[in-house]
Amino acid sequence: MLIPQAWSGFSRHQSVKFHPSVQISTFQCKIGPPFSEFTNYLQTYADHFALPIQTDTRVMDMQKRAETFVLQTTQGTYQAATVIVATGPFHHPRIPAFASALSPQVEQLHSAAYRNPSQIPPGPVLVVGAGDSGAHTAAELAHAHPVSLAAAHPLYFVPLTLLGKSLFWYLDRLHLLEVDGTRSLGAWLKA
Known part of the structure; x- marks a missing residue:
């Protein structure tokens, strides 16, 4: 498993809280944990399942050969049946x-x-x-x-919790996190 150095180096706000539905997993993790708790959770998860974590590794090329993906990285070549790209879109600061x-x-x-x-x-x-x-x-x-x-557009803020549960818990249960932004409900939610 290749993990960006940003996670292992704690290069995020120290007080940032995460809002995914982590409370759904089998590990007990409270709603909106601070960054340090979330990274500790990830480390515990990796240790529990003995996941081979490798940080600070850039993927230079990836090709599918038959049923296998072959990744060329700065640390060598890897093969995998499945690849999940979860890098996020904002790794490099955009400064005007x-x-x-x-x-x-x-x-x-x-x-x-x-x-x-x-x-x-x-x-x-x-x-x-x-x-x-x-x-x-x-x-x-x-x-x-x-x-x-x-901000470029008018802002609408909603509470992060409602009746003691994360707003994302409700969005997940109502399947609103899966709504297609091109359909009427998705377009309304994005507006």
């Missing part, structure tokens, strides 16, 4: 060109480098982007700073 034209007195920090509020100097903060990372960062920083949140 105008950022370099801002005054050096404007402290800039991408969410990929953000760990906790102690990194942020005193004063007001502008968080650009209101996806999971941006919204979480803004909420966390609001305890110690005046925070503004910039």
